[in-house]
Amino acid sequence: MMRIIRIFVASSIVSFCSERKRMGALFCEWNNRLVNKSIFLDVKFCEELDNAVPEKRKQDEYNSYIENSDLFVMLTDSECGNYTMEEFEVALHSKNKPRILVFCREDTTELSDYVERIKNTIGNQGEFVFYSNYKTEVEQYLLSYFQNYIKKSDINTVPDKKLTKILFFLGASELQYEDERNEILRFILSLNEKMLKMGIYIQAEPDIVNNSTNWTVQIEKHKILIDESETAFFLFFSEIDTLLEKDFKYAVECFKKKKYPKIFTYFFDQVLTESEQIVNLKRYIDCEMNHYYSEFSNVDSIKLSILIQLADKHIPGFSISVDDGRISDEIQRQDLLDVSSLNIFSKNDTLINLKKKLDNLxxxxxxxxxxxxxxxxxxxxxxxxxxxxxAMNIVSEKIHKEENETLKMLFEMHRR
Incomplete structure (x- = not known):
């Protein structure tokens, strides 16, 4: 039986956006290892519940999850907002007594009254840690914490034989776009919480947070992962690094030999000047591979592609539809992704005219x-x-139909 470790991550929404994305990617990668021991880290971030829960019930939903958590992680600096403080208080006074880890980013400003109170009241229930470098200090601390937690806990380490794994290879170039890659992994982290209930686990590889610096080791590891993957997603920005180029060429070789992995190639469309490598690769995909590629301005395009791949596998209990610009699971009625900003929906003339008509009505x-x-x-x-x-109901039905016809077209494109 899978042991679920429930974790809530609290912080200022804006100030720690990048850190939360990276933390989500880190938990996603740890799950890839822990799931083989029948352990799953079920992580909720404060802004996720923001989108999923109606306004009147938001704090109730926050409190319920925090009260039943095993671990409460908080990122702060010298200042702390009212909502984050309230979440800390809920964790501190919860009957379940979750372990509390507070990471405070060092700066020259004196600690606010809220942060000072957190530091002084956390007591034996947790730890208050100052840090200057998130990657080398916070991540290493969390890794050590979980290693000790699993050793001390009476946790089943036998793999769940009934669990079906779906392996995706995720190749992405350039460290300056680390946030985008981490956001995709964090999306998969949240998806897995839902998919586990159906006996499915999505494993996204390779590690992009804690990767080896030995290129020879990485190349050979990536070849094995590509061989095992059903689908490979490649994200190109302004340049192509050597490792990603080798990964892409190997994936193409595999596909020519055995018709998998299916390859989806995305180019970032916000690049002002494309390198010669990018131009040549586009030409190669067009002319020599007779394949198509997509362009994206944000990673929601890749998230949607992942959802389509999953839905197209006809997993019992999982299918998707779109309503008012949001993708949801048709059966469990869970909100999965906002696609309203994607060009295929936002620049759809039929949808634009129908929405104008609905606004007028x-x-x-x-x-x-x-x-x-x-x-x-x-x-x-x-x-x-x-x-x-x-009249409004008729127009709303037409919008719903057009949105799902567009989604159906995307399914057909992915099957080519």
Whole structure:
């Protein structure tokens, strides 16, 4: 049986955005190893619940998850916001007594009253750690913590034979786009929490947070991973590093020999000047491979591609649809991804016109409702409101149909 370790990560939304993405990637990579021992780190980040929970129930949902967590991780500096402080208080006074780890980024500013109170009240329930370098200090601390936690805990280390693994290879160039790569891994981390309930685990490789500096070792490791992968995603930015080039060529060789892994190639479209390598690679994919590539401005395109690949495997209990610009699991009714900003939806002329029509009808409804509130005896206005409401429902259904026709087209493109 899988042992679930529940973790909540709290911090200022803006100040620690990059650190949270990297932490999500780190947990995702650790899960790749721990799942073989029937251990899974179920991690929730504060902003994830922000999107998924209705306004009135947000804090209840936060509190419920924190109270039932095994570990509460907090990132802060000398200042701490009201919401983060409230989450700390919930963890501190929870009956479940989650272990609390607070990492405070060192600066020259004096600690605020909130942070000082956290430092003084954490007591035996946790630790308050100052750090200057996130990667070398916080990550190493967490790694050591989990190694000791697993050793001390009575945890089953027998692999779950009923668990089906789906292996994706994720190749990405350039360290300056580390946030984008980490965001994809963090997305997979959140997906796995849902997929485990269906006996599925998505394993994204290779490690991009703690990779070896030995290129020969990396190349050979990547070849094995590509051989085992069903799908390979390659993300190119302004340059192509040597390792990624070798990975891509090897994936192409594998596909020519055995028809897998399926290869999806993405080029970042916000690059001002493309290198000669990028131009040549696009030409190679077009002319020699007779394959197509996609361009992306944010990683939601890759997230959607991952969801399509999963849905196309016809996993029992998992299928996706789109409604009002959001992808959700049709069966479990769980919100998975906002795709409203992706060009294929945001620049769809049919959707643009339908949404304008819906907005106009909504404004008209508001005006008529306001007029009716001043004269409840006017039955003509009741009829008018009913007619507008019917018209809005018809337009909403057309939007839903067009969105899902667009999604269906994407499925067909991915099957080519």
């Amino acid at each position: 909504s404004h008209e409804y508001e005006n008529v409702a306001k007029e009716f509130s001043n004269d409840y005896e006017r039955r003509d206005l009741i009829v008018k409101l009913s007619e507008i409401d019917d």
